[in-house]
Amino acid sequence: MGTKRKIPLSIFAIICGIFMILPIYFLVIGSFKMPNDVFELEVNFSHLTFDNFRAAFETPIIRSIWNSLLVSTVVTVVALIFHAMSGYALARLEFPGKTFVFGWMISTLMVPFTVIMIPLYMVTKNLGMANSYLGLIIPMIFNAYGIFLFRQFYRDFPKELEEAAYMEGLSIAGAFFRIVLPLSKPIIIPLTIGFFTANWNNYLWPLIINQNEKLWVVQVALANVIGAEHETQWTLVLAAALVCALPMFILFFIMQKYLVEGVKMTGIK
Amino acid sequence: MKRRGNRKKRIEALTAYGFLLPNLVxxxxxxxxxxVYAFYVSLNDWNLLTPKVFIGFDNYIQMSHDKDWWQAVGRTFKFTIIYVPSLFCLSLFFAAVCNSLSQRVENVTRTLFLLPFAITSVISAAIWMFLYDPKDGIINQFLNLVGIDAQQFLGSTSQAMISIIVVVIWINLGYNMMIFLASMKEIPGEFYEAAKIDGATGWKAFQHITFPLLRETSVFILVVTTIGSFQVFDQIMVMTKGGPANSTQVGVLYIYHQAFEVLNMGYASALSVVLFLIIFILSLVQLRLTAKKD
Known part of the structure; x- marks a missing residue:
């Protein structure tokens, strides 16, 4: 295709792209406006203010960001280790019952979260983990998705590395933790992004399992700011929403390169 | 020698079980x-406060007459029927557009489309509630500019659902576009050159080369977005709570309402079991339909 034909197409693509981020523009601008001109389309620079953020900081938002960071990080790290171990065992080790274990684990993929949310709530509550970090974290660690992707990855992993490790006198576990796992970055990076965002985005589970305001995660805290008053205070809501969005925006720009590769790894294969 | 081999095998199996143990548990x-518990609870009458009472299949019988439930299921289908094809076509279209841009323009476009993906469901709800404001919302201001009266959007029984679908598409478009784009990039350039000789370029090339080669990706996206659309909850819960007049109360919202607001745990579990069957059958049908051509 000639470059000439590409110019109108490029303009079209960029315009559509700008439309895509227009809502984010209104979020950012709106959160700096005075309550009275929050709906004004023009931006009057002498009327911008930080007061909305001051008000937002008085809501449980900041605390909830820490809670979300804690929960998402712990879930991600623990899940990655557990899933890598299982994926490795299923891909590289021989043991009786392998096919059955793999089939059973994969079959849990068919169970959508919303279907088990009620019994999951009861099980977690009966284990004494309701209204605690444990209840927010532990049930979210286990899913067959990561196990499956690790297994795919380790099936194509070069055998020579493990053999060299065994020659050095390392055990299977030693070879895995010292040699194989550190070389698993191509799968660990996309899964880290995937697990972290999924947990950062989680709303339904924290809503159900935790009633303690101190442990609110960011999604629940923001939903409460939105629904707090009958007449919505838009400047406060937008400022709070922007604060909640910042950690992910930062992560997005750092990780965008990996995000693209991650889509290739986790999306299709 | 043989015994040593057995010992090695035993150690290997033990390590494997050790590695699998955390996930198995x-x-x-x-x-x-x-x-399993969901099914068991669904056979009981239980409000969490008093002990369970076994009632057999009564919950399922009650469900069969529950108009609110079937309407909620219907709304879930409505959501799916609008959301899935729209998202599919839009992401395919913009992936094709991106694929024919120069690398630099493509990168910019991709970033712009992906940015909403960095936003959580509740943040997206906050932004769009603001944009949709029935009195002075930004969208209504634009509509006024072109001479259209202010719309109710989330406050209207006929517009609320579609308004929410727009938000969910907005969030997910970039990501799905990326998946299409990634597999478009894997199609070898020779295919298009060969087609060019046969006179197939542009739309024809897309129709006869690109689209057929995207089958696997298409199936993947269709199945994943369909299952996702059956579980939509966050935006609806925040933006309308199922209203106005229940017009956005989808299946999951109704289950949530029965379980955690009315505390009808047994009944809500029965609803979950049925929702599972619906999702399960639907994904089987989808896989069957799309695998047919092979």
Whole structure:
């Protein structure tokens, strides 16, 4: 295709792209406006203010960001280790019952979260983990998705590395933790992004399992700011929403390169 | 020698079990047991406060007459029927557009489309509630500019659902576009050159080369977005809570309402079991339909 034909197409693509981020523009601008001109389309620079953020900081938002960071990080790290171990065992080790274990684990993929949310709530509550970090974290660690992707990855992993490790006198576990796992970055990076965002985005589970305001995660805290008053205070809501969005925006720009590769790894294969 | 071999095998198997143990326990306790428990609870009358009473299939019989439930299921289908094809076509279209841009323009476009993906569901709800404001919302201001009266959007029984679908598409478009784009990039350039000789370029090339080669990706996206659309909850819960007049109360919202607001745990579990069957059958049908051509 000639470059000439590409110019109108490029303009079209960029315009559509700008439309895509227009809502984010209104979020950012709106959160700096005075309550009275929050709906004004023009931006009057002498009327911008930080007061909305001051008000937002008085809501449980900041605390909830820490809670979300804690929960998402712990879930991600623990899940990655557990899933890598299982994926490795299923891909590289021989043991009786392998096919059955793999089939059973994969079959849990068919169970959508919303279907088990009620019994999951009861099980977690009966284990004494309701209204605690444990209840927010532990049930979210286990899913067959990561196990499956690790297994795919380790099936194509070069055998020579493990053999060299065994020659050095390392055990299977030693070879895995010292040699194989550190070389698993191509799968660990996309899964880290995937697990972290999924947990950062989680709303339904924290809503159900935790009633303690101190442990609110960011999604629940923001939903409460939105629904707090009958007449919505838009400047406060937008400022709070922007604060909640910042950690992910930062992560997005750092990780965008990996995000693209991650889509290739986790999306299709 | 043979005994040493056995010992090695035993160690290998033990290591494997050790490696699998955390997930075996976790998946059992937090996925498998709840699944079975859901079915068991669905055979009981239970409000969490008093002990369970076994009532057999009464919950299922009650469900068959529950107009609110079937309407909620209908709304879920409505959501799916609008959301899935729109998202599919839009992401395919913009992936094709991106694929024919120069690398630099493509990168910019991709970033712009992906940015909403960095936003959580509740943040997206906050932004769009602001944009949709029935009195002075930004969208209504634009509509006024072109001479259209202010619309109710989330406050209207006929517009609320579509308004929410727009938000969910907005969030997910970039990501799905990326998946299409990634597999478009894997199609070898020679295919298009060969087609060019046969006179197939542009739309024709897309129709005869690109689209058929995207089959696997298409199936993947269709199945994943369909399952996702059956579970939509966050935006609806925040933006309308199922209203106005229940017009956005989809299946999951109704289950949530029965379970955690009315505390009808047994009944809500029965609803979950049926929702599972619906999702399960639907994904089987989808896989069957799309696998047919092979």
């Amino acid at each position: 976790g998946l059992t306790v937090f996925v498998f047991v709840p699944m």
